Amino acid sequence: MNLAYRDVRHNLFRFVLTCLGLSLLMAVVLAMIGIYNGLVADALNIVKAPQADLWVVEAGTQGPFAEASKIPGSTRDAVARLHGVADAGGITYQTVEASHAGDTLRLYVIGYQPGHLGGPQTIAEGRGITQTHFELVADRKTGLALGDRIRLGRDSFAVVGLVENTMNSGGDPAAFVTLADAQTLQSQLAPPAQRVQTARGAGLLESADTVAAVIARLEPAADPRDVAQTVRQWKHLGALTQDEQEGILIGSVVDRAKRQIGLFLGILLTVSAVVIALIIYTMTMEKLKQIATLKLIGAPDRTIIGLIVQQSLALGMVGWSFGLILILLFKDFFPRRVVLEPVNAAVLAGIIVVVCVAASGLGVRAALKVDPATAIGG
Structure with missing residues (x-):
């Protein structure tokens, strides 16, 4: 039985709504990468x-x-x-x-x-x-x-x-x-x-x-x-x-534009990490009684850690997927050319995985500290 899957099904609406918000953030990140690629491509196209x-x-x-x-x-x-x-x-x-x-x-x-x-x-x-x-x-x-x-x-x-x-x-x-x-x-x-x-x-x-x-x-x-x-x-x-x-x-x-877009990307990725960390922490705090019950019946720590990390990865990857679909659908409507290479999307996916694992640390820490007796005390 996959606890992360069961918990997502139980709170499906909130999970989808959260993924939608993250997908918009991922779409902005991908758009900035595509705009920079387009900037370089346009500049080199004239000279080539x-x-x-x-x-x-x-x-x-x-x-x-x-x-x-x-x-x-x-x-x-x-x-x-x-x-x-x-x-x-x-x-x-x-x-x-x-x-x-x-x-x-x-x-x-x-x-x-x-x-x-x-x-x-x-x-x-x-x-x-x-x-x-x-x-x-x-x-x-x-x-x-x-x-x-x-x-x-x-x-x-x-x-x-x-x-x-x-x-x-x-x-x-x-x-x-x-x-x-x-x-x-x-x-x-x-x-x-x-x-x-x-x-x-x-x-x-x-x-x-x-x-x-x-x-x-x-x-x-x-x-x-x-x-x-x-x-x-x-x-x-x-x-x-x-x-x-x-x-x-x-x-x-294009050097100044490159540095400006790079700085903006760094800020967006930091914001994404903070948002994912806060969401996972909030979701974990709401499940403290259920986590305490799991501990009381003898569930190992790795099961609880897996629950939190899997939910964090699911949030990040679903948000990344929706964001990629959004930018592919709307990139031709941008006033500037947006060039998004497969390697850009793949690298961002890798970054999101790392960010999600790191961001789940707060939730894991709170879950591991919970006292099993809390389940009995109500």
Whole structure:
């Protein structure tokens, strides 16, 4: 006869209600893990999307994601001629707000040279950009559909293709345009401001042909570090390998968010442990007379300990299961991408088991201290 099972059946409503409360707490924990994974995945997705081996940026900067970088567009031709470089392309990144269907969309606009690196790798629906101007490939999260038109700056762009899961570390969905359109968008001023700048003579010597970086794909036999060192000899340029760019992105751009989410997870797990401990302790105190009766009829301590520990584990694992189901059902409705890996759920389950066993200590201590004579004394 399993005493824990019998006791749960006797107080089924309270047990289910307690598990529901714990499941909501577990769902929040899993959501925070998934949001962090999504944050990292989105950040790395942008830098991995071009499938580049080398990033050529402005000297003294850490690339277009960690800080501003601006180099001449003609750098692409110079990089393409380097020994070991198979292909190279200029690329720009900028955040733009645009109005569409009465809503304001915040887009992460990526400008690239069609036929070279930097464009969308997989088109989920529609086609890629084939015209020189005014075509756009957007992420589904923008809410745009094929054939829609959206105004960026002074120009109207037609949506010709859709991609999936292409966002920056801030959660802004990406939109791909040609490099020429992106450069125009980057340097474009409102007509009154343009007239003022022209009258002042400002910008007459500035070239609009600038890019945030030149990305290069190397030949199989080429060493990215050697090619990067060659680029660094040009004093006005810096170079980062793909691994270095990813390391900077994780260590700089998303580091604070990682630490903040980690701290929040620690607090939630501590709260979970305290809640489980209090629930088990309360349930044990309510059963002290029954436990005393068990002791009086000769039940060993391990039976009583098993009763308390099994109930604690049942609470934790049922709460974990319901929480996992909840987050899997609702994760697509979050404003940010939630990426929950099986290993995350498994690790949390292991942590919950440890927490439940440790939290049952208070109840076990109270149960072992009870005097069997209490059962007779009423």
